[in-house]
Amino acid sequence: MQTKPSKLDAFFGTPAVAVVMAILCNMLWGSAFPFIKMGYRLFAIEATDTPSILCFAGVRFMLGAVLVWVCGTALNRRPLPMPRGRVLAECCALGLWQTAAQYFFYYSAVALLTGALGGILNSTQSFMGVILAHFLYGQADRMTPRKALGCVLGFGGVLVVTLGNHGSGSAAGMLYMLLASLIFACAGPWNKAVTRRADSFSVCCLNLGAGGLALALLGFVLGGSLHPQSGAAVPVLLFLAFISGAGYVLWALLMKNNPVSRISVFGLIIPVMNVLLSALLNGEPLFEWNYLAALVLVCGGIFLVNRAPQRSK
Numbered sequence: 001m002q003t004k005p006s007k008l009d010a011f012f013g014t015p016a017v018a019v020v021m022a023i024l025c026n027m028l029w030g031s032a033f034p035f036i037k038m039g040y041r042l043f044a045i046e047a048t049d050t051p052s053i054l055c056f057a058g059v060r061f062m063l064g065a066v067l068v069w070v071c072g073t074a075l076n077r078r079p080l081p082m083p084r085g086r087v088l089a090e091c092c093a094l095g096l097w098q099t100a101a102q103y104f105f106y107y108s109a110v111a112l113l114t115g116a117l118g119g120i121l122n123s124t125q126s127f128m129g130v131i132l133a134h135f136l137y138g139q140a141d142r143m144t145p146r147k148a149l150g151c152v153l154g155f156g157g158v159l160v161v162t163l164g165n166h167g168s169g170s171a172a173g174m175l176y177m178l179l180a181s182l183i184f185a186c187a188g189p190w191n192k193a194v195t196r197r198a199d200s201f202s203v204c205c206l207n208l209g210a211g212g213l214a215l216a217l218l219g220f221v222l223g224g225s226l227h228p229q230s231g232a233a234v235p236v237l238l239f240l241a242f243i244s245g246a247g248y249v250l251w252a253l254l255m256k257n258n259p260v261s262r263i264s265v266f267g268l269i270i271p272v273m274n275v276l277l278s279a280l281l282n283g284e285p286l287f288e289w290n291y292l293a294a295l296v297l298v299c300g301g302i303f304l305v306n307r308a309p310q311r312s313k
Contacts, residue, residue: 008075008200013257022266025250028243030273033118034281035240036110042233043226047111051224057107058216059226060237061099064244065209071249072201080205083198090194091206098187099211106180112173115278119271121177127151128185130265130305136189147265147305154265154301157272157294188255195256204248265305272298 011017036056039045045052072080083091109118130143130151195203228234254263272294278284 008253009257012253018254018258018263019266021250022254022263023269025247025254026266026269027273028247028250029267030119030270031277032240032243032247033110033122033274034115034277035236035243036107037115037278037282039233039236039240040111042229042236044229045111049224050108051219051222052226053107053111053224054104054215054219054222055224055226056219056237057103058212058214058219060240061103061208061212061244062216063212063238063241064248065205065207065212067241067245068201068205068208068249071245072199072205076199076201080202081199082202082206087194087198088206091198091203092210094187094190094194094203095207095210095212096214097183098191099207100214101211102180102183102187103211103215105176105183109173109176109180112170113177115274115282115284117174118177119274119278121174122181122274123155123267123271125181125184125267127155128182129188129263129267132185132189133259150265150301150304152301153297153304157297157301160294160297191252192255195252200252200256201249204245204252207252208244208248262305265302269298 012021039056040047040053043052043056045056069080082088106122109121113121130147191203191207251263275284
């Protein structure tokens with residue numbers, strides 16, 4: 001049975017609010033790539049140590065689930081209403097797909113790619129989301145010439161921001177990132193459907209918890225471990241947990257209350273943040289004119305997509 005719209009749903013369904021929150025959400029996710037690479041250094045995790053990579057990812061998402069539960073409980077002023085039966089099973093299955101499967105490939109790719117190249121490949125999830133929404137929702141969320149032009153401009157910005165950065169990586173890393181992006185795009189409509197039948201915070205908590213537990217168990221069973229090498233290691237892990245918790249809550253609420261393509265296109269912000277923070281935190285090259293030019297193109301793409309005519313459901 002579909003739940004009645006809450007004040008929180010109405011807030012996130014407001015166009016201006018949706019734009020601001022989508023930007024914030026993708027800025028958080030854009031900071032994840034460079035911070036994960038930093039975490040690998042601080043925990044002395046090698047690119048070939050897949051079990052420890054899975055442990056790192058799993059612990060992060062389980063901590064993120066705890067943060068979502070605490071935040072949801074505080075906002076609702078009561079324990080989160082956990083779904084039961086079929087909806088509970090679907091939330092856990094979503095976690096195995098959107099969190100465990102996606103980040104199995106994503107974290108493996110991070111170890112093999114630079115921030116610039118990883119950002120380019122990861123941005124494809126935005127376009128996959130727009131295209132998928134057109135086929136799933138038809139006239140309710142259709143592709144238009146204006147949307148298509150917006151996506152072209154946005155992708156042009158993604159390309160411009162990486163010019164001269166010489167991003168490189170293995171073929172396996174590029175394949176992993178493309179698979180992660182495809183899984184993310186496919187999970188969007190599923191997440192949207194589930195959050196219409198259960199509390200958004202509960203869905204996010206189960207999504208992160210089930211997926212994180214699966215990743216951590218697999219990693220530890222395969223012999224992985226976590227060994228902090230400095231005092232900064234744990235704060236970085238906690239920040240990544242915050243990114244996952246806050247990002248998933250914002251994304252679920254946005255996907256629930258807005259057309260998928262309108263929200264998905266803001267993923268173009270992610271590679272810009274990837275490149276900027278990779279330069280600041282990990283010493284990767286950054287050309288300011290590229291960054292500014294990319295911002296202009298990306299913002300132009302966002303403007304065109306959000307001005308695209310939308311038909312009411």
